[in-house]
Amino acid sequence: GEDVEQSLFLSVREGDSSVINCTYTDSSSTYLYWYKQEPGAGLQLLTYIFSNMDMKQDQRLTVLLNKKDKHLSLRIADTQTGDSAIYFCALGGSYIPTFGRGTSLIVHP
Amino acid sequence: DADVTQTPRNRITKTGKRIMLECSQTKGHDRMYWYRQDPGLGLRLIYYSFDVKDINKGEISDGYSVSRQAQAKFSLSLESAIPNQTALYFCATSDRTGGNNEQFFGPGTRLTVL
Numbered sequence: 001g002e003d004v005e006q007s008l009f010l011s012v013r014e015g016d017s018s019v020i021n022c023t024y025t026d027s028s029s030t031y032l033y034w035y036k037q038e039p040g041a042g043l044q045l046l047t048y049i050f051s052n053m054d055m056k057q058d059q060r061l062t063v064l065l066n067k068k069d070k071h072l073s074l075r076i077a078d079t080q081t082g083d084s085a086i087y088f089c090a091l092g093g094s095y096i097p098t099f100g101r102g103t104s105l106i107v108h109p
Numbered sequence: 110d111a112d113v114t115q116t117p118r119n120r121i122t123k124t125g126k127r128i129m130l131e132c133s134q135t136k137g138h139d140r141m142y143w144y145r146q147d148p149g150l151g152l153r154l155i156y157y158s159f160d161v162k163d164i165n166k167g168e169i170s171d172g173y174s175v176s177r178q179a180q181a182k183f184s185l186s187l188e189s190a191i192p193n194q195t196a197l198y199f200c201a202t203s204d205r206t207g208g209n210n211e212q213f214f215g216p217g218t219r220l221t222v223l
Binding site: 008031033035040041042043044045048088092095096097099100101102 | 113142149150151152154157167199201209210211212214215216217
């Protein structure tokens with residue numbers, strides 16, 4: 001089955017850029033997602049990218065997909081304290097997505 | 110109003126008790142899922158249902174059962190709760206006609222088994 005790996009923690013200073021990385025094994029997924037989980041809440045889709053794209057930008061968010069290396073990243077520019085959350089990488093298509101373990105982003109002043 | 114609701118939000122119970130967690134959705138989606146979340150382990154799929162008459166086991170279904178009472182309702186039962194079932198439980202929905210198969214999550218139920 002699909003294996004999706006993320007580091008568990010990332011600590012950044014407010015105003016800096018954050019880069020959350022994800023690697024995976026199966027390259028057949030149609031969509032690659034980033035979900036955000038704020039404290040005390042469920043996951044919410046933050047952004048996603050089609051497997052035939054290399055990059056997607058949405059305001060402060062940049063998603064990069066390197067299919068050759070099976071590597072997905074999420075860059076958050078000008079990170080704010082409100083960005084503190086757990087970020088999940090997920091891969092999917094027409095069936096059930098496979099989630100990574102989540103990266104806890106800690107933003108300190 | 111929340112589109113995916115879960116009840117209860119918190120529950121403390123004792124080993125051996127039967128527990129039911131409920132999920133309701135107003136999104137009109139046909140697909141529903143139950144996950145559990147444990148620190149450092151991420152989300153693991155317990156059961157999923159693609160339609161009212163369709164029930165499928167996920168990767169960790171042992172000790173759990175589900176019922177899809179209607180398109181909008183999907184309940185998770187622990188027949189005899191044990192302490193290692195202490196976790197955060199999420200219900201989610203998705204639309205099979207949705208282009209990106211986005212999953213919509215409820216707020217979660219925090220279950221503690223003593």
